[in-house]
Amino acid sequence: TLKLALFGDPVEHSLSPEIHRRFGQQTGIALDYRAVRCRGEDFGPRFAAFIVAGGRGANLTVPLKQAGLGVCQQVAAAARTARAVNTLVRREDGWHGDNTDGSGLMLDLQRLGLDPAGKRVLMIGAGGAAAGVLGPLLDRQPALTVILNRTRERAEALAQKFAHRGVVIGGGFDQAGDLNGFDLLIQATSSGHGQALPPLERGWLDARAVAYDLNYGPAHRPFADWCSRQSLVCHDGLGMLVGQAALAFEIWTGRRPQMDPVLAALRSGQT
Numbered sequence: 001t002l003k004l005a006l007f008g009d010p011v012e013h014s015l016s017p018e019i020h021r022r023f024g025q026q027t028g029i030a031l032d033y034r035a036v037r038c039r040g041e042d043f044g045p046r047f048a049a050f051i052v053a054g055g056r057g058a059n060l061t062v063p064l065k066q067a068g069l070g071v072c073q074q075v076a077a078a079a080r081t082a083r084a085v086n087t088l089v090r091r092e093d094g095w096h097g098d099n100t101d102g103s104g105l106m107l108d109l110q111r112l113g114l115d116p117a118g119k120r121v122l123m124i125g126a127g128g129a130a131a132g133v134l135g136p137l138l139d140r141q142p143a144l145t146v147i148l149n150r151t152r153e154r155a156e157a158l159a160q161k162f163a164h165r166g167v168v169i170g171g172g173f174d175q176a177g178d179l180n181g182f183d184l185l186i187q188a189t190s191s192g193h194g195q196a197l198p199p200l201e202r203g204w205l206d207a208r209a210v211a212y213d214l215n216y217g218p219a220h221r222p223f224a225d226w227c228s229r230q231s232l233v234c235h236d237g238l239g240m241l242v243g244q245a246a247l248a249f250e251i252w253t254g255r256r257p258q259m260d261p262v263l264a265a266l267r268s269g270q271t
């Protein structure tokens with residue numbers, strides 16, 4: 001039995017144990033995936049205990065993704081760029097840290113027929129979530145990526161950091177005046193957790209534009225409502241969650257599970 005765990009806080013309502021249980025069933029791989037609630041100084045000892053108990057792979061979530069960089073012997077480029085680890089795997093030469101959040105989003109966009117290649121992408125937000133997806137997004141070579149953020153400096157700094165990887169510009173909402181024609185709107189702020197919404201404008205987008213929110217569940221509601229008022233097709237981030245899990249599962253097992261049946265089960269609430 002493959003021993004896996006999720007470390008973070010909160011983890012009580014995480015869908016990851018359910019997702020990986022279904023991936024295990026689907027591929028016929030016996031696994032034991034548990035959520036371990038811990039943060040800060042508790043992480044070291046809990047992770048050490050997991051290793052002693054035979055742990056082979058782990059996921060990290062808030063607030064431990066950065067701390068994850070400190071427990072691995074090798075760090076993959078995606079995790080180094082995002083300065084965050086969401087997936088750990090035990091290899092012969094020690095623990096390897098990776099980050100499948102951004103590539104999980106790309107996998108879901110591909111599934112939805114929304115490949116950003118050659119498209120004009122508008123990303124709202126410049127926090128940890130935005131930083132985590134920007135590398136894999138730019139790897140798809142969009143024609144243009146604009147990052148808008150409440151705190152302008154943060155968007156500018158993020159754009160600067162990725163400037164060598166594509167055409168990427170950062171700014172504040174007050175500078176967005178004459179933006180238009182974007183094909184894909186990516187909502188990467190955490191504002192939905194407070195049932196709030198950034199100051200978005202339909203005029204920034206092409207008539208056939210599509211929106212994607214990195215959030216799902218109640219935090220997705222305000223953005224979903226705005227999109228529906230604007231007659232804008234919008235996807236929530238549940239597919240990204242399943243996508244990042246599918247890529248983590250592949251890192252642990254060498255097998256890429258199917259996302260669709262798991263997504264369908266989660267959406268119909270058969271958990």
Ligand code: ATR
Nearest residue numbers: 125126127128129130150151154189190191196198
């Ligand atoms: P996360 O890891 O979810 O990205 P974060 O790093 O704290 O969390 O970043 C939160 C993001 O949501 C930031 O872009 C933040 O904007 P600021 O950089 O100006 O703080 C954005 N955000 C949060 N609440 C918001 C709100 N009510 N309106 C607009 N943007 C908001």
